[in-house]
Amino acid sequence: MIEVYIDGASAGNPGPSGAGIFIKGSGSVERHSIPLGTMENHEAEYHALIKALEICIEKGYRTVSFRTDSQLVSQAIEKEFVKNKRYSPLLEKAIELSGKFDLFFLKWIPGSENKSADELARRAIRLNEGEHS
Structure with a gap:
């Protein structure tokens, strides 16, 4: 089972945003910091999930367990509904992509357990700002 930790972050709301994706599995670790442009924090959280799903599909992973510290995203996926x-x-888009796996889980975790993805998301914000300066 592949474990995927995701986080989206924004410097301002809206502001420069980034996705952090930390993937553990098959004896390897992957780290992704993806600049997302200007958006709100909640949008960045969804984009982090979508980007991580796309990466896992590209890699051919079939069984994935995602972790997020975004209650908004975890509840939306669980209920397949957003207010x-x-x-x-x-x-x-996230539901469509998650359906491409043999097994897909998404679990909420406290921010203290998501530090790797958080650091990657913050790095992505800085990469984002670097593109515009």
């Missing part, structure tokens, strides 16, 4: 309709297309 704020602005996030509906992001949720739909």
Whole structure:
């Protein structure tokens, strides 16, 4: 089973944003810091999930267990519903991608257990800012 820790972060709301993705499995570790441009923090959380799903699909992983410290994202995936309709297309994309796995789990964890993904997301914000300066 591949373990995937994800985090989205924004410097401002909205502001420069990034996705942090930390993948453990098959004896290897992968770290991804992906600049996302300017968006709100919740949008960055969804984009982190989508980017991580895309990476796992590209790698051919079939069984994945995701961890996020975003209650908004974990509850939306669990219920397949989001109150704020602005996030509906992001949720739909995430659900579509998650259906491509033999097994997909997403679990909420406290931020203290998600430090690796958080650091990667913060690095992605800085990479983002570097592109515009």
